[in-house]
Amino acid sequence: MPQSLLPWFLVIQRLGIALLTLIIVSFAVFFATELLPGDVAEILLGQAATPEAVAGLRSAMGLDEPAFSRFIGWLVGLAGGDLGTSYVNNTEVVDLLSGRLSNSLRLAGVTTLVSVPVALSLGIGAAMWRGSLFDRVVTVLTISVISVPEFMVATLAVLIFAVWLDWLPALSYGVDTSSLGAMLKAYAMPVITLSFVISAQMIRMTRAAVIETINTPYVEMALLKGASRKRMVLVHALPNALGPIANAVALSLSYLVGGVIIVETIFNYPGVAKLMVDAVSTRDLPLIQSCAMIFCVSYLLLITLADLIAILSNPRLRR
């Protein structure tokens, strides 16, 4: 194969694997949903689900077709960029999803902007002064922070900052976000809570990755050139630890799209995680599938991005 085509081949291979993963996930989600008791009509009717009522609602919703063929139809539609129509409220899934997704992404974005720099600097700092008091404190703190259940952190944050101190709003959605200050206020608490949750892993992995590179001869060489500790770590160790750090960051961030259900519930923030929960509880297959696809795509995207960063940070792989 000509050298110049190799990167493209790799990209296509990547995409192919991603597509395959998506299809597997889609089928897995479909069968999992089928395993759950009840369908949309039964669930919507709840206690009132008599056979006649269910049959009536089913035909009204157009669910007479077998589930599998509906699913295949949805897949075919997806190939054409159509996410389908929600069974429950007969709205285009795209319309339901777009607002929620942008909410989720905004929250994820702000959280990323806050937590990644903090986590990386703590991790790097701990590695730089390995064994020092700072290192020990950071290590114990990271474990303590993830030991506290997320809902407790969130509730405590609301209690302190919203109820007692009255500094921040208890809810994050629908409050005034016109100015930058107001927006920071609105997002402060969910962002703090989420940062607590995702930072620990990033801090630990960053610390380990940097320590590993600090032990390399080229970092010792920098020391022997008279470089300061800071320079050794930031200029020499860090660029070479970027790959594993990016990987850890990607894994942590992938949580921000689909895993934030508790934060969405407590701060009443309409994101995709809550949408997914709604969809599962109403057995709204097109919506479940679409959400699952979004989680999966974002996961794959982040992982790929991490790979890309690893490749870009390493000239040997960059060619």
Added chain:
Amino acid sequence: MTKTPTNWTGRDDAMVEHMIRRGASRRDLLKMLMSSGVAAAAGGSLLMRASAAVAATPVTGGTLRAAGWSSSTADTLDPAKASLSTDYARCCAFYNRLTFLDEAGEVNMELAESVSSDDAQTWEVKLKPGVTFHDGKALVAEDVIYSLKRHLDESVGSKVNSIAKQMTEISKVDDLTVKIVLDAPNADLPTILALHHFMIIAEGTTDFSTANGTGAFICESFEPGVRSVGVKNPNYFKAEGPYLDSFEFFAIPDNNARINALMSGDIQYAASVNPRSARLLDSNDSVSTLVSTSGNYTNLNMRLDMNPGEKAGFVEGMKYLMNREAIQKSAFRGLAEIANDQPVSPSNRYFNPNLPAREFDPERAKSLFDKAGLLGVEIPVVASEAATASVDMATILQQAGSQIGMNLKVDRVPSDGYWSNYWLKAPVHYGNINPRPTPDILFSLLYASDAPWNESQYKSEKFDSMLVEARGALDEERRKEIYWDMQEMISNEAGTGIPVWISNMDAFTSKLGGLKPNPLGGMMGYAFAEYVWLND
């Protein structure tokens, strides 16, 4: 899964319809409806701490943000499909009914000027003139006809389809007069028209992404599962109200978060809060609460056709093993009233006061279980968050059982799919029944041999015949007597243990004025938005 809290869904609509056909009086029906909610005069079942609620001068202006407890992508602006509290609250803000029930349970006219009939079969609805929809269109007979006829169309998926079916003819007399012909005389049509599902929409409306109603608020935005925002309708046809400039409604499912949002001032109204939070709310001067007890209950169902329910003594033993006081005081923190294992609540006129609640008597239970040979046998008790407080009730029961060597095993299952998977099916499980207006509906729905929701598979020919007799009995005293006997039969024979009636508590800012209780449920029968105001 949140079950539909409406009182008027599915099968029992058919019961109401049935009863109406038999010609129950308008007054009877009203009583039935009232019994499901809060009767202002019903002794002791209503607590009101809203200081500003009575005799205050309304203040205009301000925005009310209110939070319910559940919402999902299934949220709708189509009144025919409304099923969650959130839907009712929203629809009440944007639409109007022909009639409505006030706090005393009396039928008042809303969009209708009058609803009248000579024979209770052919009705004439006269509409108020000068009422306009939000888009400026005037309200005319066609709109009412369209709104009512929708319920007959099965593809709409109306929740009151079976009730609406009795309307055999809905026709225009003139621009402001509609003729409704029933298949049989029914004096209660005005009360039926007060149901939330019979909101009036503009003729030809098929798109419910926004609301075009006559209501006090104009729909500014609606996102299913997120929120709805309404702004004051300047052309509202009522002389009074709305007082608020705008009204925003959404759900905060987490109880703690709901209360915190209220206390931090982010919302002004938190519906249906946990009794456990009462202590916290009491200590806060800026917050008030409204407590009401209705016919809602969570009950232990022991199927009489399955082991162990089929063994003599088990059901009775379990009823003695239920520590009602502990359930009332611990699980509900006092916001409940002790019940006596039958479904007719004390606020109902047919309630049998001579039937005492069973005392907690573990020794008696023990001897009954011993006789049934069930001591030490592991018996799973299925509970779920889906049935309010059932897990706590099961735990209390399990604990009492362990004291007497009864091996009850609590089996907590997911809320998701509970009603289709476990309810009515497991040998011993919990259910939750929403208030129904009459004993007839309750009995037909839950205890007749052919009842669709015969939770314990109670079969008694005597009971069935009494049910038929009571339905036909015109003599009120005779009817009461029969219902009293039937309550006693259920209490003693059926496999349903009903320990307490559950109260509802709403919390709101003390600045809120104009709030009154309503028989149709919390939040003033969901219609509070147009009546309340915010004091400075």
Added chain:
Amino acid sequence: MTDPLVTVEKLRIGATTDSGRKVEIIKGVDFEIAPGEIVSLIGESGSGKTTIALSLMGHTRPGCEIEGGTIRIGASEMTALSNRGRAALRGTEVSYVPQSAAAAFNPSKRIMDQVIEIAAIHDLMPRAEAEKKAVELFRALALPEADSIGQRYPHQVSGGQLQRLSAAMALIGDPKLVIFDEPTTALDVTTQIEVLRAFKSVMRAGGISGVYVSHDLAVVAQIADRIIVLKGGEIQEVGGAEQILHAPRNAYTKQLLAAFEPVPHQPQAQPAQSAKPKPVLEVFDLCAGYGTIRNGEPTAKILKDVSFKIERGRNLGVIGESGSGKSTLARAVAGILPAYRGGVMVDGMEMKPDLKDRSKAELRRMQMVFQLADTALNPAHSIGAILARPLTFYEGLRGKAREARVTELLDMVHLPTSLRHRLPGELSGGQKQRVNLARALAASPELILCDEITSALDTVVAAAILELLKELQSELGLSYMFISHDLSTVEAICDDVLVMYKGEVVEALPAATMSSKATHPYSRLLISSVPQLDTGWLAGLEQDPELVAQFANR
């Protein structure tokens, strides 16, 4: 006499072991270095030579600490300075050329940035000026494409060039003293010459003092004015290069020199059997390579049609420089890297290319010993367990019998039985390599493939291992296929030699006459590049530049 540039007095350096015990690794060392003088520290591993060299920069490896004595460089006393003060001297007063430039260059930064980093750290000169100076140094160090080489990344230049670049890196700050830490050990011999020459000329031109750390007396002889012989953290002997080489006074120095004298190999007496025995190993037309296989051929073809024979009891040496394919040959023969064409016959029996398809009995006959004793022994297993495994695996030995055989094996390689319970990490390099050998012997093989097994060892230790190999051969009738880049090692043990270049055998000839009879130009270049124990060797060496250009990996 001028004042010395460097004065080291009573230097003591201690180390803390993993278990928390303190040991002294440098036990009171005194020496001086005059301006412009190059002093060599020589000794085997563990002698403390690198530790002393690093201490001159005020640096000790983690766990080590300067405990006493003084180090004075020019006007400053290193031992009395703060960390910041030491850092200020590094690169400007004293600088460092590491053993492996490949590892000491940051892989993610351009070479130029790293070379002029000292100027940036100490704010010596503007960037443009520093780059200009670097290019001048590149020229002085005879680097090709001096103007553009700085723009490349470390992986884009060869090892020899990197080593010279690291010298440029050390010299950019005009230091008074440069420390060379085994700078040519990792290089091929043909490359080494060029690098040594470059170092020498730059140092002489700048009148810079140097400390040259090495274990190789022949290399040191070419560059050092004075030699300090170290052992166990103590100075054994100090003297001029000529004196140390030709009139050593210390017993240890003599031992070191003796290890350099090649002991000529005595071929095994051929058993006088009537029927000529089949060769123990016969390889014909062997082709092997890496990468995805298309049309039966891998994308990267390494070995090209290699054929040879090893008669029973005889040893074959395979020499060649890095990239010649000699290690690949061993792997292909062992079946670790299945050959895609050609064949391997052991004792006349054809072997399957992939070792997965070979039977236990076939595998047993041929064992392989790897270059790096450290990575070839599982750090988690005790020596006893490592040796016992092949016994159980091939012969099903258990319990007492196995135990006895393990003891026997340890004895064979002259290791104490008590070592059985140790972990590999607790052994010295030579001991590990002996364990490695013993493990191969445990299979009772007929042929052992030795892949550079002495390259990572000190001269004295390596010589002992070679002795051991010979001894085992005469006891057990083994044959060796001996892969090495070191000609003297091959001469010491082999009967025949294959010279490999770029995956092909360029010449096959008897080891004894290798130096005199080699005809292929590459063989001649290789042979002439081996340093001699003669201070004038490098200066007097004349190589055909065309030949060098054609074959050397510079």
Added chain:
Amino acid sequence: MMAEYQTTTTATDPPKKKGSGWSFNWVGRIGLAIMLFWGLVALAGPWLAPHPPGEIVDWDYFSPVSGEFWLGTDYLGRDIFSRILMGARYTVGIALAAVTLACTLGVILGMIAAVAGGWFDMILSRLLDAFNGIPSLLFGLVVVAAVGSSIPVLILTLTAIYMPGSYRFARALAVNVNTMDFVTVARARGESTRYLILQEIFPNILGPVLADLGLRFVFIVLVLSGLSFLGLGVQPPNADWGALVRENIEGLSLGAPAVIFPSIAIASLTISVNMFIDNLPTKIRDRSE
């Protein structure tokens, strides 16, 4: 360069005393002590608890610390001290079992994938990636619906949720070790994949795997309570610690000990496990460093 240094120290060392590498520092010892303490509580909980976990001992709720109720009472008026003692059994037991299973399975599969490579590696990696794509809520619900709920099912569910991560981690480590010469030696000897994995690779990835296990343990302790609210696992009247925090969260506003002490219990367990693992004897930890 590093190699030379290492031999420098080892060669001059007199032979170390046997077992000296097994000692570990005081931080690790404290961690171990706390772990052992909770382990004992888990075993002896039923005998130590002054009240049955489901007994309502007080009509009041969220009551403060008192002589009668050492750690106060919960939202139903049950004794928190007893509930924590009883909960130890579930939290410690289930989390340990699940984390052990998840890591064992993940590590074994990861090592097999690393050694076998090729299509096996590719397919397994893709499948587990895809499995990661299924939201755990959906998965949990499906499990309850399909096989019902019991402690073993709960453990297996947690295992399934946490196994892919462990697999990914172990595979990356094993790929590195797999290229080491000693593995090649064993392979050249003709050893089976099983031997390669268990004897050659596993001991050398044990250190990082244990560190990973510590973090995973924390997550499992927390997720446990979430699953039990799905109806999966610990059944009332018992509750794991996470569930204790969750069901009493309303007491947070009142500063109720019912929510604070279970949190402390969780933190002490998870921190001690990590303290122990981070300070394991160097012999185990350094093998792979």
